[in-house]
Amino acid sequence: MLYEEKRFSKFMLLVTLPGFIGLSAGLWATYVEGEGFEIMLTIFVPLLLILIDLMAFRIEIDENEIRLRGTIGFIVRKTIRIDEIISFEVKMGWVDCWAPIRFNFPAKGCIVIHRRGWDVAFTTDNPEEIAMILTTLGVPREA
Incomplete structure (x- = not known):
């Protein structure tokens, strides 16, 4: 390995934070309501992985x-x-x-x-x- 650098942006964390909060609130609301939790969970996991993947490179x-x-x-x-x-x-x-x-x-x-x-x-x-x-x-x- 000749060179290695990790780029992380606090700005990207700030941009993705509303997504994390909104997804968590939606997951919690569907769990409490008892309807659509499985659907929300199947949406929550891939979107969470995408947001984490976009925060740094x-x-x-x-x-x-x-x-x-x-x-x-x-x-x-x-x-x-x-x-x-x-x-x-x-x-x-x-x-x-x-x-x-x-x-x-x-x-x-x-x-x-x-x-x-x-x-x-x-x-x-x-x-x-x-x-x-x-x-x-x-x-x-x-x-």
């Missing part, structure tokens, strides 16, 4: 690929092979970060990976360190 870089995974990693995940990458660019700030596939949390910088197919962008607190690792792996940096 991990960046893992090794010699062969870049892996971007959510907290659980079954919904939010993307693997980019190093040999698929045409070039990359580093942007300071997380607001300018744009690509069709984005992993975007508040951070110091952003990496945009240009590859065959759709580009991928992700935010990081160490953009120059990731740029150094990608350059070491032979990926050209876009001017």
